Amino acid sequence: MGHDATLNAGDIARLADVGRAAVSNWRRRYDDFPQPVGGTAASPLFSLPEVEDWLRRNGKSYEMSLGDRAWQRLRAAGDDLRLGDLVACAGAFLLYLRRDPGGWKAVTRSQEPAKRLHQAAAAATADLPVPVDWSLVDIRLYRLLADLAAEQGPADAFELLCERYVEAHSRRLSVTRADHAELMARLAGAHPSPRSRAEPAEGSAEPAEGSAEVAGDPAGGPATVFDPACGVGALLLPFTGARVLGQESGETAALLAAVRLLLRGLRADLVAGDSLRQDGFPDLRADVVVCDPPFNERAWGHEELTGDPRWEYGLPPRGESELAWVQHCLARVRPGGLVAILMPAAAASRRPGKRIRGNLLRGGALRAVLTLAAGGPDLWLLRRPEPGERPPSQVLMLDASDGLTGVEAAWRAFAADPEGEPPAPGRAVRIIDLLDDEVDLSPARHRRPPDEPDAVAEFGRVRERFADAAASLTGALPGVAPPGQARELPTTTIGELVRAGIVTIHPGPPKMTTDAGEVPVLTAADVVAGGPPSGRAPAGAGHVVLAAGDVVATVATGDGAARVVAEPGAVLGPQLHLYRLDRDRLDPDFLAGHLRHAGASAARPYSGVSRVDARRVRVPLLSLAEQRAYGRAFRELLALEDRLRATAALGERLVRLGFDGLAGGHLRPEG
Incomplete structure (x- = not known):
């Protein structure tokens, strides 16, 4: 150029x-x-x-x-x-x-x-x-x-x-959402496979003994994990202790994925090529297969693969390439192994695929269908049946379009007791009831019906709480007003404050187990929601311990959250930075307000920024008294934001309960 x-x-x-x-x-x-x-x-x-x-x-x-x-x-x-x-x-x-x-x-x-x-x-x-x-x-x-x-x-x-x-290249690349990738890894680790059963690809080295540890699953996880459409490796990255294998049709993407995995220290074996037409691991029987395949592909090889032995549950129709990927994944997992595959919402109900969906249910392979977001994708969880194993009688249905909370608990409960009833929002549906003329597996059609007395009481409680919350908003207006005359303040950067010894920055660990241990952990979600530390980690060296008056901010810009620590003793979690201040020269709420502003600004659609470089954040040069006045105003705005978030959540819940109640017959219009 x-x-x-x-x-x-x-x-x-x-x-x-x-x-x-x-x-x-x-x-x-x-x-x-x-x-x-x-x-x-x-x-x-x-x-x-x-x-x-x-x-x-x-x-x-x-x-x-x-x-x-x-x-x-x-x-x-x-x-x-x-x-x-x-x-x-x-x-x-x-x-x-x-x-x-x-x-x-x-x-x-x-x-x-x-x-x-x-x-x-x-x-x-x-x-x-x-x-x-x-x-x-x-x-x-x-x-x-x-x-x-x-x-x-x-x-x-x-x-x-x-x-x-x-x-x-956001319009050309399809990358799995981070929260979906993390959920799939946790669900795959929730039902660990015996390490001794893993069978590597022909010519590959055996996995090392005792090395199968999945991030976030202290009980241990699969020894071998395979992704036949691995893209740039997003679904394989969480399996830090497993041997990971992947295939990707594009050579560039395969190379990017291999580099990402190897730089993170994973034992990775990747090949380039179309998995359906040029299977790079024909003899593989992995413990777990994860996949986010390309959707709605008509030129996937229907004609040349008509007699392929992978189509154990039926020849996929030309317009149902996703069902070809489902069966390919099942063919590459060992008996008793788990498949977690993202699917378009329409794949649960399209008429050409009903025969294969029925066969997956009858054969006991399909174990759960989980809607992860409104309009999809759905997550299908499948398990390759053991030889001679009696098929289960129920399948888990779960609509998590309102949020992923409860998904993992419902799957764990169902995996432990497939004949029982999982906790809400999951529902165990009898397979025989699904084998009708449509074989519709859309979770929205199989939501758990509300218990009438409980639903009526819940609606009343939520309506009362919403009314109180909405009424309290008028008294939460911040003490902020237009100035008599606008002025342009001199500024500095946080990087300069660090060099002057006024601020010390401590990054959180890149990874941490936050679901078991005796040490409380402040997570990024806690900072966003303004809640207390919700994580737990084992005791050990290297933790950054929080002190009262520290400022903690999220690294990613999606939420742009920053808070002042009130209660000391917890440790800093991943995706967070801690700012320890000389409080005789810098007010914590003042700094938190500017960090919050920088993160929120970077998250706006036009900004094109994916994360905040904190050292470049600009801070006005003010006296400590002026900083505290600004800090008080920032604190009031943050309190209002928390109230608005809580009120909005109550409002959404009230609307959902109202629709369910009116349509279900246990509520009626007033008057």
Whole structure:
């Protein structure tokens, strides 16, 4: 392109710490704003040096982190069609750094660093599923990536690049939602498989004894986990102690997934190729199979796979590719092993697939259908029957479109007692009642009917609580008013406050078991909701213990939450940062308010930001007395936000109970 690096509008907004709308205004209002040097009319690209020069000339403060600078130079190394290959090459280099840091130091001192690098890196990463084109990136960019790895660690450095890549290609890439991936991992670990039964793929090494530990499941988990449509590895990442295997049709995605997994220390074996047409693990019998397959594909191989032995429950219709993926997953799991696969909501009721759905029920393979969000996807949980095993008589139905709370408890209870009744919101439905002309497995059609007396009493209680909560809102208005005259305050950054010794930042651990132990853990969800510590972790070294007056903020921008710690003693959980202040110079509520604002601003749709760089957050320079006045106002706003959230939740519950009651006949209109 003739430029060292380029940025889109979202990148400029992140660089200048403004909203994307501000960048659009600059382009309209300032004739000297840089002209696009590439991209399209809808998504133009601008020269990084030109943008930096314009920001300086117009007094716009900015700060580009090392990660953003590496990303921009990586993106400038080729066109957008090769961006995935460039990111994969960068990831492979980071894997080389992790495996052979001394080799990189020797390369940098050699006469021909580029040639030596290509040879050494290729040898250190020979186990990757796709050969790496090391010439895609020049030696200067490799040095920049090495600096980023030294600052953040190779794994976190690559996660940053992957985040930027997914953001840049959000319309082309399909990535499993993080909460869905985590739920699938927990459900897969909730019914552990005996390690001795795992059968590896032909020619693969046996898994190490005693190494099957699934994150979040202290009882232990599967020894082998397989994802036949692994994308960039999202579903395999949580299985930190298992041997993971994956296949992905795209070579670039397979390479990205392999690098992500290997950088996290997982024992990973991935291949590139179409799993349905070119099965890379024909002899595999894994303990667990997880899958988020492509939906609504008609060209999945219906004609050439007509007589395939995997179609144990019937030949999938041409328009039901998802049922081909279901049976492929069942064919690659051992008897008694679990399959967790995401499905479009329509797959539960489409007429062409009713015969296969019926056969899955009759054969005892389909164990649960869980709706995870309004409109889908659904999560199907299947278990390959043991030889001679008597099929169960019930299947679990659960509509979690209002929230995932209770899903895990319902599945655990049902898995332990398939003939019993699981806790709400789950419902055990008799299989014989589903084998009608439709074989409709939509959980919304099989919700647990409310008990009339309990439902009437619940409606009354919720209505009364909602009325009280709504009435209290008028007294919760914050003490905030327009100033007599607007003033522009001088500011500094949190990074400068750290350098001045006023603030110390402590990051939370990247991973932590938070469902068992004697130590209370403050989680990201607790900070968002404003509740007490809900996690529990084993005692041990390395915990960051909270003190009264500390400020804790979420790392991701989806909620933009920040709170002042009132009760000491808990420890800091993952996805959180702790800010310990010199309270004689900085007010905690004042800082929490600005962190809250920065996180919420970055989460807006136009911002294009996936996480907050806390050191770049700007804070006004005020006296301590003024800080405390602002802090009090921030605290009142936060209290109002908590009340609004609680009132909205009560209102939604009241509406749902009202509809259920009127339609079910145990409520009637007043008057």
